[in-house]
Amino acid sequence: MNVHSIESFGTHDGPGVRMVVFLQGCKLKCLYCHNPDTIDTAGGKAYRIDELVNMAVKMKPYFGKKGGVTVSGGEPLLQSRSLVPFFKKLKEADIHTNIDTNGRVLNHFTEELLDEYADLVMLDIKHMTEAGYNYITGRKNKETTFKFAKHREASGKKMWLRYVLIPEITNTPELLHDMGRYFKDYKTIEKIELQPYHKLGVHKWDALGWEYQLKDARENTKEDINAAVEILKNYFKEVKVN
Template identity: 50%
Template sequence: MLNVHSYESMGTFDGPGLRLVVFLQGCNFNCLYCANPDTITLKGGTPTEIEEIVRMAVSQKSFFGKKGGVTISGGEPTLQAKALIPLFKKLKEENINICIDSNGSVFNNDVAELLKYVDLVLLDVKHFNDEWHRKITNHENNRTLKMAQYLRDNGIKMWLRYVLVPGYSDQEEHIKALGEHFKDFTNVERLEILPYHTLGKHKYEHLNMKYQLDGVPENTPEQLKRAKSILEPYFKLVVVN
């Protein structure tokens, strides 16, 4: 049984091809710019049998093509790793591509088992500098970096994702440091720059929560272009998602 927040059919921004995206409830981070604050709490969501998700995936399989499949997102999906294992086994039996979108901060035996069935990890690196990472997420970043190393050591394909927030994660020296750290990770297929946006701000008002980045402007095209040019020497492919 999984605790599901919501679904997105025919998603195009969460892995290769067209995908069924399953957003799970609950996250251990509390990112300042979180666009889905309603997914943070472990309470809520809809208890869902894995057979229901398999049925949805199989019904959409004809749309996936050669590249598409299922992406498990959140929240933080590895918090429900034990329940995800039987789902991933069944999806593999149906020959369905599996991605998981994770902040990389949870690692235990269940997560290690889960990763055996994953075709691609979308690893969200909130910031390469630990001090700034703590400011943004209220957590240190060493677990995320250790997860990246584990994925590298085990040959698991990875896309890095980096949200560019003006004044918070756009410092050139730290972006370069990220590139230097990951430049020799042969399992990294691409880096995605995710522009900062305020589309989820209204959710904070609805939840009676304070939006911490009030007044922070969205990225200019020049800022995105500059970050892309800084990172391109380090990776096979850099895209603004």
């Protein structure tokens, strides 16, 4: 697999303590991306699957009952074909598996992962409108993400949603209610995690020579965040602010 970086003892990428494998490459170019160096598919370092499995097995004593391995990115499902044997071996070693994804890839290998080998999926919802999705990601067809969510729901396996709060862009009462109404009947969603907008990755955009287009976007106030939580509590079992 083509790997950007590996984090030991991650605590914000799924339940418990986790080994987080950030894969290289993404087809989206989200305006707020705080790891833009993971976007280019030509970067990264090649790892053999057995190498990564051995690393995870060595870390297993630290995972406890809840922890395990998360693949993130970039967009990890661009390498879904390699993830199938990787996750299969992790499951054979009794290690919890999690995918952090934007839901743009739904092929045979992804479906196998969703149905058989991914204990958890964290699905990033970019926007509830096509225009908003296109503005944030630079891509069209937001429905790919929702088709992905429907497939995971049909599998009956656990899913968390993730959503970046940007005042006036994604954090409006109308959009939050729309998202809540859309997902309110899903049985597999355990929680939604809110990521308040920040500008911590701007220096990475500068280093790549890319223009950061959300310079004028403001960060959320405590009142903004609290108001979003109060709306979403009407629709989801748990609302967590990261």
